[in-house]
Amino acid sequence: SAVISQKPSRDICQRGTSLTIQCQVDSQVTMMFWYRQQPGQSLTLIATANQGSEATYESGFVIDKFPISRPNLTFSTLTVSNMSPEDSSIYLCSVVTGPPSGANVLTFGAGSRLTVL
Amino acid sequence: GQNIDQPTEMTATEGAIVQINCTYQTSGFNGLFWYQQHAGEAPTFLSYNVLDGLEEKGRFSSFLSRSKGYSYLLLKELQMKDSASYLCAVRDSNYQLIWGAGTKLIIKP
Numbered sequence: 185s186a187v188i189s190q191k192p193s194r195d196i197c198q199r200g201t202s203l204t205i206q207c208q209v210d211s212q213v214t215m216m217f218w219y220r221q222q223p224g225q226s227l228t229l230i231a232t233a234n235q236g237s238e239a240t241y242e243s244g245f246v247i248d249k250f251p252i253s254r255p256n257l258t259f260s261t262l263t264v265s266n267m268s269p270e271d272s273s274i275y276l277c278s279v280v281t282g283p284p285s286g287a288n289v290l291t292f293g294a295g296s297r298l299t300v301l
Numbered sequence: 302g303q304n305i306d307q308p309t310e311m312t313a314t315e316g317a318i319v320q321i322n323c324t325y326q327t328s329g330f331n332g333l334f335w336y337q338q339h340a341g342e343a344p345t346f347l348s349y350n351v352l353d354g355l356e357e358k359g360r361f362s363s364f365l366s367r368s369k370g371y372s373y374l375l376l377k378e379l380q381m382k383d384s385a386s387y388l389c390a391v392r393d394s395n396y397q398l399i400w401g402a403g404t405k406l407i408i409k410p
Contacts (some may be wrong), residue, residue, distance in 0.1 A: 226305070226386070226400040227344070276343060287332060287351075290398070292343035 185212050185281040190293030197300050200261075202265045204297045209278035212257035214280075217290070221274040233260045246255070267300045274298075303327045307389050312407045319372045321387050321404045323367055328392020333349035334376045335363050336388040344388055348374070376406075384408045402403065 187210040199205050207216060218230040230250055239252040253261045257258040264271050278292045306324045313319040325333070327352035332351040336344035350356055350372060362375040378381055386403040393399055 224402065225307075227390075228400075229398070266304045287334075287349040288392075288396075289334070289346045290344075290348065291346070294343045295341075297341075 185289075185291050186213065186279050187240065188277060188291060188293035188298055190234065190277055192296055193294060195299070196200060196296040197267050197291065197298060199268055199300060201267055202263055203267065203298060204261050204263045205275055205277070207260045207262070207293055209258045209279055214257070216254065216260045216263070217278045218260075219276040219278060219292075223273075227276070229286045230262070233262075267298070269300045272298055272300045303399045305389055305391060305399055306334045307400070307404045309368040310330060310407065313376075315379055315381060315408055315410050317379050317405065318375065318377050319379060319404065321376070321389075323372045323374070323387070323389035323401060325370050325372075325391045325399070325401075326382075327370075327391050327393045327399055330367055331394065331396060333363075333372050333391045334363075334388075334392075335372075336390065337385050338388060339385045341349040345386075361366060379408050381408050381410070383401075402406055 189208040216233040219227045221227050229242050230245045231241040232241045232253045233254040235254045235257050251263045274295045274297050275293050276295045278290045280288045281291045304326045335347040337347050338344040348363035355364045360377045365372045386405045388403045389401040391399045
């Protein structure tokens with residue numbers, strides 16, 4: 185399965201600032217996914233990052249707030265813009281790996297824990 | 302709407318057996334996943350069920366009944382390292398993953 189390096193692992197940020205999270209994969213992948221995990225809640229998909237095209241955002245998430253870059257098939261960034269305390273969360277990137285065949289199992293990065301003061 | 306239900310928290314004793322249930326209501330079904338997530342770490346894949354029945358993998362087994370919208374994860378011979386959250390996720394007819402909030406499993410000696 186793929187190995188994903190994600191950074192920063194954690195950060196404390198001031199309200200109104202922006203932070204960029206980086207995700208590096210050790211193999212080329214077509215799609216990379218960005219998730220948010222708030223305390224005690226389920227994983228929520230923010231967007232799917234496609235190389236060579238704009239990211240596809242899920243309902244409730246917009247590009248102005250969560251701009252994504254995908255310059256090549258092994259790297260992506262997610263920026264959390266104009267942060268507020270409600271953005272305090274763990275942000276995870278993930279890619280599809282196998283096996284079992286056909287399952288499209290997700291492998292996750294270790295996550296970036298953001299605290300906004 | 303789409304929904305995944307699993308207990309918030311369970312407690313079990315080291316060496317025992319525990320069953321974590323997951324019920325789902327989704328728009329279609331294209332597979333069910335169980336992931337394990339230790340505190341402060343990324344979720345890691347445990348099992349995948351797409352057909353009814355039991356899938357066994359060492360100390361862990363996962364069961365699926367599509368007609369009942371029901372799955373369970375069975376953990377045998379519990380070890381302290383099994384203390385973690387267990388996430389149930391279903392892929393719907395649009396191949397979107399719907400995630401449960403996770404079950405925090407506490408293992409006591």
